[in-house]
Amino acid sequence: MNSYQEEYKRKLVTADEAVKVVKSGDWVAYSHFAMTPRVLDKALAARKNELFDVKVRGVCSVHPLQVALADPEQQHFIYNSGFFSGVERKLQDEGMAFHIPGLYVESPTNIRSGQNAPDVAMIVTTPMDERGFFNFSVSCSYERALCEMARTVIVEVNEKAPRCLGGFQESIHISEVDYIVEGNNEPLIEIPTHQPTEVDKKIAALIVEEIEDGACLQLGIGGLPNTIGKMLAESDLKDLGVHSEMLCNAFVELYEAGKITGARKTIDRFKMVYTFALGDARLYEFVHNNPACAIYPVDYTNNVNVIAQNDRQIAINNAIEIDLYGQVCSESVGTRQISGTGGQFDFTYGAFRSRGGKAFICLSSTKKVKDRTVSRIVPMITPGGIVTVPRTVVQYVVTEYGKVNLKGKTTWQRAEMLISIAHPDFREELIKQAEKMKIWTRTNKRLS
Ligand SMILES: CC(=O)SCCNC(=O)CCNC(=O)[C@H](O)C(C)(C)COP(=O)(O)OP(=O)(O)OC[C@H]1O[C@@H](n2cnc3c(N)ncnc32)[C@H](O)[C@@H]1OP(=O)(O)O
Numbered sequence: 001m002n003s004y005q006e007e008y009k010r011k012l013v014t015a016d017e018a019v020k021v022v023k024s025g026d027w028v029a030y031s032h033f034a035m036t037p038r039v040l041d042k043a044l045a046a047r048k049n050e051l052f053d054v055k056v057r058g059v060c061s062v063h064p065l066q067v068a069l070a071d072p073e074q075q076h077f078i079y080n081s082g083f084f085s086g087v088e089r090k091l092q093d094e095g096m097a098f099h100i101p102g103l104y105v106e107s108p109t110n111i112r113s114g115q116n117a118p119d120v121a122m123i124v125t126t127p128m129d130e131r132g133f134f135n136f137s138v139s140c141s142y143e144r145a146l147c148e149m150a151r152t153v154i155v156e157v158n159e160k161a162p163r164c165l166g167g168f169q170e171s172i173h174i175s176e177v178d179y180i181v182e183g184n185n186e187p188l189i190e191i192p193t194h195q196p197t198e199v200d201k202k203i204a205a206l207i208v209e210e211i212e213d214g215a216c217l218q219l220g221i222g223g224l225p226n227t228i229g230k231m232l233a234e235s236d237l238k239d240l241g242v243h244s245e246m247l248c249n250a251f252v253e254l255y256e257a258g259k260i261t262g263a264r265k266t267i268d269r270f271k272m273v274y275t276f277a278l279g280d281a282r283l284y285e286f287v288h289n290n291p292a293c294a295i296y297p298v299d300y301t302n303n304v305n306v307i308a309q310n311d312r313q314i315a316i317n318n319a320i321e322i323d324l325y326g327q328v329c330s331e332s333v334g335t336r337q338i339s340g341t342g343g344q345f346d347f348t349y350g351a352f353r354s355r356g357g358k359a360f361i362c363l364s365s366t367k368k369v370k371d372r373t374v375s376r377i378v379p380m381i382t383p384g385g386i387v388t389v390p391r392t393v394v395q396y397v398v399t400e401y402g403k404v405n406l407k408g409k410t411t412w413q414r415a416e417m418l419i420s421i422a423h424p425d426f427r428e429e430l431i432k433q434a435e436k437m438k439i440w441t442r443t444n445k446r447l448s
């Protein structure tokens, strides 16, 4: 037995033992996305009656969170998330989850400067390797920062977790770990590929024709960016590169179709760069020990100056609403938080600053809400809604009716351009509202 294995044995405890380090008033941080701790979450929830005012922070947990469910009145635990998943927004609807707004790129800095930094970090990792390292697997974004700031670091080992090669800050050494808990080794949760609609396909076609050989791709979260990735896999494009925050299912298709070489990237040549992966089992298999991929912390992947270094950087992100000024809301419907800003701002800004880069915000022109069809192009963002990307930063906006480039345009030009890609049934009403808002001139065209 080598010295790391001896240390492993000394630090190995049950989950119930490990969570005893949490004290009333503490901040506890969970690792993110598919790496949300299961066993430690359950053990911490079981301590409910002994603890008060424990704040837990996570990101986009796709598992039910036991600390939140155990304490609907929040006498003991308050659960907070930097980016809501479907599970978390349903908890929010019941008053059991709160959002932490922020730019994804800044999260490691916020943590390192002590802003709601954790007292205890609970991080899911791969098993330890022969050199004593536990790999953060498919979620690297600021796990290292959480561990650096925590008084106590507990790892929950999952034998099914893929080992994701860095980059940097993709691992933690046993010497920095206080307790090791062996988890239940469940396969990582899978997010199936969204089945594209006709509307998705029209939007995708309008974006695909804007992309050239050698372009470097970022695909955002949600159905539409994945569909666009799939269509790129079927295109004639070649030598694409990847610099994204998220690695989603479509990237595997693109790679297997021979579209991705990374040969024309300016930095990280030949590497598919990302900070987290969330998708299906094929994606998790793909990233495992794959030297074609490099995982980095989010203050590298999402740094505007890093993004802009690759030429022809393309950012493709989805939105919920856009108003006639061009302000994009991608994270809430009124006061209901749907997700978070994540890296949408970072990549929209970064891609525009890359030589030959383009940033696309895409959205279907309408959305069915209960038995009504509503326009996603609206005079004003639904009251209480959040501006994810300000009008000053937005470049291309795409719906199934076309695409417009808002950069440098006046308010009345923006209104006309956006109305021209709204659903025809809503255009007259949008024009009336634009007139009231004094962003419509007598020269504006009425497209119907
Ligand atoms: C972590 C990262 O940063 S990844 C990189 C980029 N980051 C981002 O783009 C962040 C912001 N973007 C996002 O969160 C997503 O792209 C979204 C929310 C815009 C779209 O994601 P999708 O998964 O395709 O959204 P979907 O159409 O399923 O809608 C999500 C929810 O919003 C609701 N919703 C969306 N639009 C509306 C609307 N106009 N009115 C009412 N509800 C709406 C849906 O009903 C659904 O709610 P539910 O699941 O609770 O029923």
Ligand SMILES: CCCC(=O)O
Residues within 6 Å of the ligand: 059, 081, 082, 083, 100, 102, 103, 104, 105, 107, 340, 341, 342, 343
């Ligand atoms: C995905 C964004 C998460 C955070 O910044 O906390």
